[in-house]
Amino acid sequence: MSKNLTKRSEDYSKWYNELVVKADLAENSAVRGCMVIKPYGYAIWEKMQAELDKKFKETGHQNAYFPLFVPKSLFEAEEKNAEGFAKECAVVTHYRLKTDPDDASKLIVDPNAKLEEELIVRPTSEAIIWNTYKGWIQSYRDLPILVNQWANVVRWEMRTRLFLRTAEFLWQEGHTAHETRQEAIAETEQMNNVYADFVENFMAIPVVKGRKTESERFAGAEDTYCIEALMQDGKALQAGTSHFLxxxxxxxxxxKFTSKEGKQDYVWATSWGVSTRLMGALIMTHSDDNGLVLPPNLAPIQVVIVPIYKGEEQLNQISEVADQLVEDLRAKGISVKFDNRDTHRPGAKFAQYELQGVPLRIAIGPKDLEKGTVELARRDTLSKQFIQKDDVVNTIETLLVEIQESLHLKATQYRDSHITEVNSFEEFKEVLENKGGFISAHWDGAAETEQKIKELTKATIRCIPFDAKEENGVCVYSGNPSKVRVLFAKAY
Amino acid sequence: MSKNLTKRSEDYSKWYNELVVKADLAENSAVRGCMVIKPYGYAIWEKMQAELDKKFKETGHQNAYFPLFVPKSLFEAEEKNAEGFAKECAVVTHYRLKTDPDDASKLIVDPNAKLEEELIVRPTSEAIIWNTYKGWIQSYRDLPILVNQWANVVRWEMRTRLFLRTAEFLWQEGHTAHETRQEAIAETEQMNNVYADFVENFMAIPVVKGRKTESERFAGAEDTYCIEALMQDGKALQAGTSHFLxxxxxxxxxxKFTSKEGKQDYVWATSWGVSTRLMGALIMTHSDDNGLVLPPNLAPIQVVIVPIYKGEEQLNQISEVADQLVEDLRAKGISVKFDNRDTHRPGAKFAQYELQGVPLRIAIGPKDLEKGTVELARRDTLSKQFIQKDDVVNTIETLLVEIQESLHLKATQYRDSHITEVNSFEEFKEVLENKGGFISAHWDGAAETEQKIKELTKATIRCIPFDAKEENGVCVYSGNPSKVRVLFAKAY
Incomplete structure (x- = not known):
């Protein structure tokens, strides 16, 4: 496996694309805009899924599965209250291929197999799910409905990038139904907090929690909460959203439902989702010019053991030590791989695991056998130390926790040092251009101002942070009065 | 919840459809042929997934994810060796909806957004995956590839039934690549055995392992292994297949790959899958006229506790006992629900859990408080007993194992008593009509005979069992010589 990654400082975007492919996370497919998630990348996604799924269930949600297709008429029903809904989508119009009568080696769409009503491959499932909930809800006894779905969705994106923006992507979408406005708002908040907790503490990515402005809101939502992360190139990435509908x-x-008091009322709703986009956030938060850096919580392999040997006898002696270590580490719930392949040299293995972000690497050679030591290398700091064999398990247990915390701390320091308060539009543009990151600035609350700033700078309002302190000021662009600073940034 | 299930003896098919809907497993959706899998049904499917996924990983497989869409040209490449491939599929021809210029409340497919090449929603993924593997495989060092995918697939079925035959269904598909024919055959066998082990021991459904005849084989396979189960109405159900490609x-x-010896050769392949169809097999193997019967291994709720009380004071006293039981049972890894809803009467709760197949039900009333007992009811036998509070946990642990075994035994007895050896075509038709089940008969190995028998009786050869004893005989239909009995049945 050849490394030769482009440096981040040279071309961040190229570095990202190369890393995704060379670290065996994903690749482009024969279908425009659709990716193949390779086993190593998928193993990371599975760890995310497992942890999120646990959190959803702990908060009372159940999984279900709804159809891939949405009849066009359901979109029309939805459109009435969601004017801006993107309509770039995959449309199924026929249900049969047949052999071309003029050329038996070709297949053609059978013109006689046209659907009466076109089906849309779901870009999101509100329409099909609310059409289903109609049959599930009659009375307050049927509420709340707390359902989540793990699914693939398709949005016909013109410019795609692996994990960040693909035509098909994997996600989970929660869709809940409640008796009261208050209960639905509490659910919206709860799930935004579940996301923040997961991304901060499991993925080691610091996030800002806040509310979207009206123009950045999900069409059809009354309020959109979000978590916003900051990538190493100073651009923001929306890591999750939770909508009060x-x-x-x-x-x-x-x-409609009949309340305890016998009154009929419409049901209150939320929806919330995170996607394989989180893989992009993970990569762009922690990785470096040598490749992927993974927080131990998400690493498919937490520890790799590489033998350094000449001849079978040495390998056998090393294997004895390694096998025992594997057993001891697994007993502690640590995932470990002993890479004794004889088809690759130690140097190639080192390069591979560095590129793939394995948090800890143990090397054992003949000198180590003599001294009763092993060499232990940390991927995040690239530091090495020799430790006594008997200390390996304890040291590794400690280090895995330390690495997880250290990555979070490092990312938090970067993020915090890239939130800049500005008080004029000149300063705004200067910071955006030369430093990047989040810009904390006063805004007058007008959609036109937001739009104008976007046109002039490409920066958007990422969120109105929940913890923003109230403060009298004037809008950086319009000079109109403002009571709170919002966060601007260029974003993925 | 109203029961009133049609009796199996009256109309088995109607009983099945009613049960699926009334037990809250699944329902039809607004999209023709596509189902909604409801939370209770999905929870059962998740248990199947978890166990299968564990078995796949234990046998060295990794998960990955490939695109939903297959470009038409890849099907053309595949078609060259798979003449009979079904072409009833969902075809995506356009990528945009727009507002109807003549009626702003309508959406139309934008005629300017026609795809250059049509995309097929995957009916199975061999084509897209092998097109991808081409880039992954150069040398023997890249082999074997042992990959599985959990995914949704779509086949445009005209006559659909919940779980058994739906246009969209969920499944897993394994796709492996090997250096040698022997290795690929061993993989095909291994995965058929993994399925058999799972279905027998986890789902408590007895299966016959065998090989498909050429005409029942997967198009593109050299050999198809399968597991065949028998439903209560005497019809067979193919529960899983494993293909040597x-x-x-x-x-x-x-x-192609370069071998250790430096020779170029084509790679050897397998694929194998099971689907949400297994839910149908589960229902039709164990359930009865009162509703679902679930093996404890697959029951989302293994034990339910229903309080029988008048007034809050009694409920509080019962809750004290129930809460302790919940805690003790959970500590043993048993899933338990205390249903203290005050919106439903005990009778309604009993009916619901019976319908939904919860294996064990505990009822606690004021008399029980006095005597220190609880009433324990088994779903499978509908038997009840009173037991001392202190014995509950042990009794339940024992009973859950016993129920699992008992369901398997009962199904095995039914299956074994419905394998009938016949030696003439008259007997064949008589048994098929009056008794059903598997018919063990000599067949001359000719596809025309198989086809003729199918036309005359609707019975197909389910498999040539691996454990069929060799025996000289004559074909029940043609009178030609035969060396082995095969299993015929009508099938789902």
């Missing part, structure tokens, strides 16, 4: 979908799909 | 796909997609 009010009664919009209940009204579009006529979903 | 030879070098067919490697040739179609030009996937």
């Amino acid at each position: 009010g009664q919009n979908f209940a009204k579009a799909f006529d979903v | 030879g070098q067919n796909f490697a040739k179609a997609f030009d996937v």
